[in-house]
Amino acid sequence: MPGSSFSIELTVVTNDKLKKITLKLVKAPQDDGSVDWSLDFTLADRKKTTDQFEEVINLKVKVKPAHAKKAEATFDKKSLDSIQTSQTAVAAEAAKLLDNGQISKKTAEGEVQRIIGVRAG
Amino acid sequence: MKRLYSLCYRGKQVASITLMLVFWLASPNLAQSAPEQKCTQELVFYKDHNYKIREVRVESVFDFLKAISSDLKSLKSEFVLQKGGDFTVSGLNQGREKIENHLEEIEKYIDPQRRIKVILGKVDNCDDTVGNEQLDVVYRIFTTNYNSYLSHTWEIKNKDVKEPSEAAAETIVTNKKQSFLRVNPFVSYNRTRRLYGGIQLVLTTPSKIFNTFKINSSSSQTGNVEGAELAGSQTPQKRALNYFDYSVAYKHSDLTAGNNRLREGHFRLQFNAATRTIGDKGIVLRYGAALEGGNQQSNLVNEAISQKSLANSGYGALKTYIGTTWTSEDYSFTGSYGLQLGNNGASTKVEFAKHLVDVAFTKRWVPDRQTPGEVHKILTIETRLAAGAIQNFGGIPVSERFFGGNVPQNFISNDSWEILSNPLIRSISQNRLNSDSTIGAIGGTKFLSFNLTVAKPVWGYPLLKKEIAEDPEFHNALDFSVNSTRQFITDYYVTKLNLYAALVDEVYADNSSGRGTLKSDLKGMTEILNSLPTELPDDTPQELRDRYEEQKDLLDGKTALLVLLVSNKKDLSPQLLGILTDGDIEGCRNDPEECSQVTRIIRYSNEFRKVLKDTIFAATAAKLQRLEQSLDERRKTLIEKIKNTDIGKARLLAGRDMKDVTTVINSVTKEVNLVAVSPIGIFDVARLSPDKYGTRFGVGGGIRLALVNFNITLGYAFNPKPAQNEGRGAIVFSLDVINLFH
Numbered sequence: 079m080p081g082s083s084f085s086i087e088l089t090v091v092t093n094d095k096l097k098k099i100t101l102k103l104v105k106a107p108q109d110d111g112s113v114d115w116s117l118d119f120t121l122a123d124r125k126k127t128t129d130q131f132e133e134v135i136n137l138k139v140k141v142k143p144a145h146a147k148k149a150e151a152t153f154d155k156k157s158l159d160s161i162q163t164s165q166t167a168v169a170a171e172a173a174k175l176l177d178n179g180q181i182s183k184k185t186a187e188g189e190v191q192r193i194i195g196v197r198a199g
Numbered sequence: 200m201k202r203l204y205s206l207c208y209r210g211k212q213v214a215s216i217t218l219m220l221v222f223w224l225a226s227p228n229l230a231q232s233a234p235e236q237k238c239t240q241e242l243v244f245y246k247d248h249n250y251k252i253r254e255v256r257v258e259s260v261f262d263f264l265k266a267i268s269s270d271l272k273s274l275k276s277e278f279v280l281q282k283g284g285d286f287t288v289s290g291l292n293q294g295r296e297k298i299e300n301h302l303e304e305i306e307k308y309i310d311p312q313r314r315i316k317v318i319l320g321k322v323d324n325c326d327d328t329v330g331n332e333q334l335d336v337v338y339r340i341f342t343t344n345y346n347s348y349l350s351h352t353w354e355i356k357n358k359d360v361k362e363p364s365e366a367a368a369e370t371i372v373t374n375k376k377q378s379f380l381r382v383n384p385f386v387s388y389n390r391t392r393r394l395y396g397g398i399q400l401v402l403t404t405p406s407k408i409f410n411t412f413k414i415n416s417s418s419s420q421t422g423n424v425e426g427a428e429l430a431g432s433q434t435p436q437k438r439a440l441n442y443f444d445y446s447v448a449y450k451h452s453d454l455t456a457g458n459n460r461l462r463e464g465h466f467r468l469q470f471n472a473a474t475r476t477i478g479d480k481g482i483v484l485r486y487g488a489a490l491e492g493g494n495q496q497s498n499l500v501n502e503a504i505s506q507k508s509l510a511n512s513g514y515g516a517l518k519t520y521i522g523t524t525w526t527s528e529d530y531s532f533t534g535s536y537g538l539q540l541g542n543n544g545a546s547t548k549v550e551f552a553k554h555l556v557d558v559a560f561t562k563r564w565v566p567d568r569q570t571p572g573e574v575h576k577i578l579t580i581e582t583r584l585a586a587g588a589i590q591n592f593g594g595i596p597v598s599e600r601f602f603g604g605n606v607p608q609n610f611i612s613n614d615s616w617e618i619l620s621n622p623l624i625r626s627i628s629q630n631r632l633n634s635d636s637t638i639g640a641i642g643g644t645k646f647l648s649f650n651l652t653v654a655k656p657v658w659g660y661p662l663l664k665k666e667i668a669e670d671p672e673f674h675n676a677l678d679f680s681v682n683s684t685r686q687f688i689t690d691y692y693v694t695k696l697n698l699y700a701a702l703v704d705e706v707y708a709d710n711s712s713g714r715g716t717l718k719s720d721l722k723g724m725t726e727i728l729n730s731l732p733t734e735l736p737d738d739t740p741q742e743l744r745d746r747y748e749e750q751k752d753l754l755d756g757k758t759a760l761l762v763l764l765v766s767n768k769k770d771l772s773p774q775l776l777g778i779l780t781d782g783d784i785e786g787c788r789n790d791p792e793e794c795s796q797v798t799r800i801i802r803y804s805n806e807f808r809k810v811l812k813d814t815i816f817a818a819t820a821a822k823l824q825r826l827e828q829s830l831d832e833r834r835k836t837l838i839e840k841i842k843n844t845d846i847g848k849a850r851l852l853a854g855r856d857m858k859d860v861t862t863v864i865n866s867v868t869k870e871v872n873l874v875a876v877s878p879i880g881i882f883d884v885a886r887l888s889p890d891k892y893g894t895r896f897g898v899g900g901g902i903r904l905a906l907v908n909f910n911i912t913l914g915y916a917f918n919p920k921p922a923q924n925e926g927r928g929a930i931v932f933s934l935d936v937i938n939l940f941h
Contacts, residue, residue, distance in 0.1 A: 081241060081242050082242075082319050082320055082321040082672055083242075083288070083291045083292045083295050083319075083320040083321075084295070084317065084318060084319045084320065084672070084676060085295060085299055085316075085317075085318050086315075086316070086317050086676050086679060086680050087299075087314070087315070087316040087317075088314070088315055088680055088683055088684050088687070089313065089314040089315075089316075090313055090684055090687045090688065090691075091313070092691055095436075099687070101683075103679075106292045107241075107242050107243070107288045107291075107292070108243075108288060108289065109243065109246055109287055109288045109289050110243070111241070111243040127436065148783070152679075153675065153676075153679055154675070156675055156678040156679045156682055157678070157679055157682030157683050157686060158679075158682075158683040158686055158687075159686070160686060160689075160690070160776055161776050161777060161780045161782050162782075163683065163686045163687050163690050163773075164690060164773060164774060164775065164776035164777035164778075164780075165776075165777035165782075166687070166777075167690065167770070167773035167774045167777060168764060168774045168777040168778060168796070171764055171767065171770055171774060172760075172764070175760075175763055175764075180763055181759075181760060181763065185756070185760060188792065192777075192793075195782075195783065195786065195793055196777065196780070196781075196782035196783060196793075196795075197782060197783060198782050198783045198784065
């Protein structure tokens, strides 16, 4: 069965409608036979519900080759599990800290990487 | 599936629908695909063996709309992969990225609360014949934000902004940025009006107060209707006032009712509102009021006088109404009550009161097992019960009495909320159930009607192409999206319901009770690290100094990060699992970076202690070890408590919130047909008082042609007991546009 090149994007707005998280999982097979997985994480917020969302931070990270199988497993299991979604909240908090200059970009990206990496097995 | 209930005339988007019909007829989508060859190799195989590209296709579920498919297909010229060229995997990726960017551009101004977007790039129909290796490149697009397909096309603007739902209210804020002119010509027929046609112009603007202006006009040999309306809407998103709209309008009509003629002209001020959804069932309450004033004329003066009615008079009325809607995946219910207090316009005294009740229930049976590529055979049963009564205190204008027939009259002016103000019976033409046989054609003062429609497709094609319906990766991608989104929303409700409140306190609170918390342990760790120098003295061996600096730096960084993460108590709850749980135990064993935040600190502290033992700070190592043990115990205890916390309520609420997403997906994958032909069965009962012939019946059937969300129904309803001037039956003809995503 041949693979495919796909992107799946989820957008969730919190029920107070002030924060929006967009998570995109991308599978991009390569001409050399390898497969690149990447995660694109965006946090946006607004002060009032009638305002437009403004992007707080956008982090694009390539999933580590060591995590490629976990990315595949995440997709095959048809869901991010509860630990992964919780780690997404950690990544969102890390994104805010990066925006405030309190942590480095590498640290923040590490938390995004862990969204896939935290999956067991 | 919410049906804009229509029998004879409700074709508000007939121009667009007519164009859709033309495009559909011209579309190749209906043709069954020729059997295709499977592609069984990995993508790189086709690149390495120089497969040629036979065709590049971009497929989405709205391909039947030429404007949409043309827009997406115009992208193809920008793809690296072109017909006749060599296939490459990088080229496949590039095409997908082009589509992503294009959709992102279209959806810039749209803000749904949830959205799932899937874009798949695949190879298909691989011909492995040596010397003639070729394949198709296919991109499949799916998004739950169907507005992104429709927002920039002029022929379709089926906004659900008037739907009293939270999901609809979300799009109002950003959709108001665009001006839009819609032109809807329409045509219909009934025995009373004969063939009639007209036009409706709708101009929407970004104005904050009044953002819609409508003009409509229709006429035939026997009558005409005209109107103009200026309307606006707001979404305060309060519990009791989630959405409201208001309008100023003028309407004039001149129609026949048997041997009578009813003419009226009146101005109207109207206000409608809706609450947020109530409870877990998604019930919405609607309410409103309208003030009307004008005049009316009719021909049968003596007959009117005999019934204490006014053939020609001024007219004034205050209308109030309340109703509820309740929708689930396979049924919908609406119930409404309307009260009208009116007079002949000469004074403020109430001279008549009209009471109306309208209840409608629709049930749909979606087969559990469906074959990909076969028409969705959904059995639909629609029922409606309406009743009305007039209290005549001093004289009621004839035009305000009840005239029955096969055209529904709406008590209020609202596209998405209909309260029947007349007995509806499809076997009798418009206004011909009018008490003619008893008191003259001046209408009745009481009515009761019941309508039943049954339909089930027997032939057609589903909206979702067979190739997509059979694609396991496509379904995997959808399931992944839905399940993950549901999990995110569950996490949100766990926070909102404070289900982890006690656990957050265990992490966050300061050590006032003496028991200590995770935060106090981190504070202790930080104090120890701050008490240590950044570097060891110069006389320390270089190798030890390097190890000390490296390990301290790592531990400093991880501790500082976790301190920052737990410092925001408000946002701590959804992060708990991520901070505490290692997830991949094996991975964590091999690499501390694969561990949870807390375990990383324990592991790096452990490594740092090994270095400290060889320095003058060896005594500090014992303190660190106690903190490591405390952190580990707290971590395990908290994880256990998280596992034992009942989050069922959060899951329930998340499921409810996901409804708008799963509704779209289920509609597209299991319910909506590209084209479907359904036999329909009709049964109506109606009674008007006073009327000596009593109960009337309408029994009949017909055929319905459905083109996605546009229905053309043609049939005949027999009137087994016709009174004078009623006829043996009436043609049932209607053009309906239904809400796809009920």
